[in-house]
Amino acid sequence: PVETLNDLEKLTVLGRGTGGTVYKTRHRRTKTLYALKLLRSNDLNATAVETDILKRIESSFIVKCYAVFVNSSYLCYVMELMEKGSLHEALLARQGFPEPVISSLAYRVLQGLRYLQEMRIVHGDIKPSNLLINEKGEVKIADFGASRIVAGGDDYGSSGTCAYMSPERVDPEKWGFGKVGFAGDVWSLGVVVLECYLGRYPLTKPGDKPDWAALICAICCNEEVEIPASCSPEFRDFVGKCLEKDWRKRVTVEELLLHSFVINRL
Numbered sequence: 001p002v003e004t005l006n007d008l009e010k011l012t013v014l015g016r017g018t019g020g021t022v023y024k025t026r027h028r029r030t031k032t033l034y035a036l037k038l039l040r041s042n043d044l045n046a047t048a049v050e051t052d053i054l055k056r057i058e059s060s061f062i063v064k065c066y067a068v069f070v071n072s073s074y075l076c077y078v079m080e081l082m083e084k085g086s087l088h089e090a091l092l093a094r095q096g097f098p099e100p101v102i103s104s105l106a107y108r109v110l111q112g113l114r115y116l117q118e119m120r121i122v123h124g125d126i127k128p129s130n131l132l133i134n135e136k137g138e139v140k141i142a143d144f145g146a147s148r149i150v151a152g153g154d155d156y157g158s159s160g161t162c163a164y165m166s167p168e169r170v171d172p173e174k175w176g177f178g179k180v181g182f183a184g185d186v187w188s189l190g191v192v193v194l195e196c197y198l199g200r201y202p203l204t205k206p207g208d209k210p211d212w213a214a215l216i217c218a219i220c221c222n223e224e225v226e227i228p229a230s231c232s233p234e235f236r237d238f239v240g241k242c243l244e245k246d247w248r249k250r251v252t253v254e255e256l257l258l259h260s261f262v263i264n265r266l
């Protein structure tokens with residue numbers, strides 16, 4: 001139904017990211033609400049294929065993208081509105097989530113990742129600000145491929161933070177290149193799930209300065225990630241398997257969907 005940008009009336013700003021701004025908008029005729037993301041892009045030609053993929057994606061675990069426009073030097077994504085914002089904001093408002101909440105979140109993200117894998121898509125940027133929550137409290141994956149679109153190549157790790165990146169992406173020479181890269185999304189999910197439990201970014205110590213080198217060391221060199229003693233054995237096992245540094249030994253999305261931590265969710 002959205003044919004041009006003029007069909008939409010801007011209401012408020014929902015958020016700002018590294019590359020752009022997201023607005024809450026309303027379709028002038030149908031009154032339907034949409035989120036509109038405007039992304040400054042210096043390589044608009046590289047986007048045609050990605051745009052097609054984006055529009056083909058049809059899953060209740062992934063934020064729907066209805067249309068993509070190119071407007072002067074901006075890429076404009078018309079998306080499903082996720083009323084409750086991102087997991088990043090939800091985490092700022094709390095001290096962490098109880099395990100049943102994390103379990104259903106993990107289940108939904110895994111379903112989304114399985115769908116993307118069937119489409120041969122590596123998300124590449126799973127992190128709290130890219131997991132959005134709707135009115136019903138359901139979590140969906142957003143922003144997949146967006147960073148690749150922006151960079152216009154396969155160096156899609158260059159934009160944004162490396163905090164959620166897997167060892168093989170941070171330091172491919174040491175860990176060996178991930179063949180397809182699906183394992184990287186599993187690592188990121190592990191970081192997110194642990195962050196949900198702790199209520200803070202888990203790979204560095206609470207007092208640590210947000211120092212780039214320390215972060216890279218925490219991802220690639222530190223022996224093992226500390227998982228708090230208070231959690232259930234299922235949770236510990238789930239996170240431990242996601243945060244396996246060697247991507248060849250890391251658990252797969254299919255395996256995680258059968259893990260007791262998600263199977264036994266409420």
Ligand code: ATP
Nearest residue numbers: 014015016017018019022035079081082086129160
């Ligand atoms: P980055 O630029 O690294 O991806 P980011 O994920 O914070 O950072 P955006 O993806 O541009 O940046 O989104 C900015 C914020 O806008 C999100 O974190 C979220 O709060 C909000 N937002 C994005 N898409 C939607 C949507 N479809 N519905 C509701 N809010 C959204």
Ligand code: MG
Nearest residue numbers: 017129130143
């Ligand atoms: Mg984002």
